[in-house]
Amino acid sequence: MVEQPIYTTRAHVFQIDPNTKRNWVPASKQAVTVSYFYDSTRNSYRIISVDGSKVIINSTITPNMTFTKTSQKFGQWADSRANTVFGLGFASEQQLSKFAEKFQEVKEAAKMARDKSQEKVEALTNHSQESGRDTPSANQASSINGTDDEKISHVGPEAALLKTENEHLRSAMEHRDPPQLMTLLLDILSDSNTNAKKWETELQTLRDSNSRLVDALQESSANVESWKKQAAASKEESDALRAKITNLEAQCNEVNQEKQRNAQLTLRVQELQNDLQDKQQELDNLRKQAEIIPQLMGECDSITSKLQLAETKNKELEGRVQGLQLDIEDSQQKQNHMKGELKKFMNDFDGKLDELHEFRQGLSKLGVDN
Numbered sequence: 001m002v003e004q005p006i007y008t009t010r011a012h013v014f015q016i017d018p019n020t021k022r023n024w025v026p027a028s029k030q031a032v033t034v035s036y037f038y039d040s041t042r043n044s045y046r047i048i049s050v051d052g053s054k055v056i057i058n059s060t061i062t063p064n065m066t067f068t069k070t071s072q073k074f075g076q077w078a079d080s081r082a083n084t085v086f087g088l089g090f091a092s093e094q095q096l097s098k099f100a101e102k103f104q105e106v107k108e109a110a111k112m113a114r115d116k117s118q119e120k121v122e123a124l125t126n127h128s129q130e131s132g133r134d135t136p137s138a139n140q141a142s143s144i145n146g147t148d149d150e151k152i153s154h155v156g157p158e159a160a161l162l163k164t165e166n167e168h169l170r171s172a173m174e175h176r177d178p179p180q181l182m183t184l185l186l187d188i189l190s191d192s193n194t195n196a197k198k199w200e201t202e203l204q205t206l207r208d209s210n211s212r213l214v215d216a217l218q219e220s221s222a223n224v225e226s227w228k229k230q231a232a233a234s235k236e237e238s239d240a241l242r243a244k245i246t247n248l249e250a251q252c253n254e255v256n257q258e259k260q261r262n263a264q265l266t267l268r269v270q271e272l273q274n275d276l277q278d279k280q281q282e283l284d285n286l287r288k289q290a291e292i293i294p295q296l297m298g299e300c301d302s303i304t305s306k307l308q309l310a311e312t313k314n315k316e317l318e319g320r321v322q323g324l325q326l327d328i329e330d331s332q333q334k335q336n337h338m339k340g341e342l343k344k345f346m347n348d349f350d351g352k353l354d355e356l357h358e359f360r361q362g363l364s365k366l367g368v369d370n
Helices: 093-131 148-153 158-175 178-369
Strands: 003-016 024-026 032-039 044-051 054-060 074-079 084-089
Touching (some): 032 093, 044 093, 054 074, 054 178, 074 093
Antiparallel strands (some): 044 054, 074 084
């Protein structure tokens, strides 16, 4: 088998999830090589991609396949033989367009190869049917893969012609017509040589066809074994992928939980940052106040000294007040004493006034009397 790459590019490979038929499952962790291969022996085309020692794409292109662009950098096609859908993610839109154009070219080439193969099969079938009749009403002969003796014995429409010529020859021999007999013999000999060459050519063609069919059958058998091995390997890979998917789902759940925790931590960090900003603002205010403290301390010392002086003066004033209070008490006592004396004086004065009044009245009475 001679298989050569005809186009190569790089892309991220995905396969459709066999369970959901909706989600894409990555077949490669990074961009890998994706190539178109042409098999000159089988006249077929395949898309092959290998990630390390693992074959992730082995898709034979058929005329019924269609490559669909689902976005500017992503395309997909369905492979019924592999029972999956392949997806490719490219680095640019140009790479996707080039791959899609190559897919269309390969698809058209596969269609032409299929049509040619069908034409060859139909030609070989028709040729076998023509060479497999003993008479115009005879049944169809055995398959193209029959023996050489059977192929020689199954002549085509020439059998009716030979039968007619035999009748002419028998008639000429019965009428004993030498010239006619000689002419018939020469014609039969010429036709026999011509037919023999045709039969040799047809026999060689059938042998070549038989050889190609045998090779194709052997190759198909080998491919069947290879496909069986590939199917077993694919099954193992599928089981491994399912196990990986299960692990990935568990990891995804853990990741989701971690995301929730991270979200909560983010909120907590935001709150702490806000608190830190508030504390920083308070610290700035305290620093500004600390710059005023020396001035306040000086003022406080000055006020303290003034307070001490005021206290001293206050003590002096308290002493004076106490002295004044003593003086007031003495004055009050003196005033009370003076009030007593004044009352006494007033009483005496009133008595004296009464006496003077009586004395005046006595004088007045004396004057009247005189």
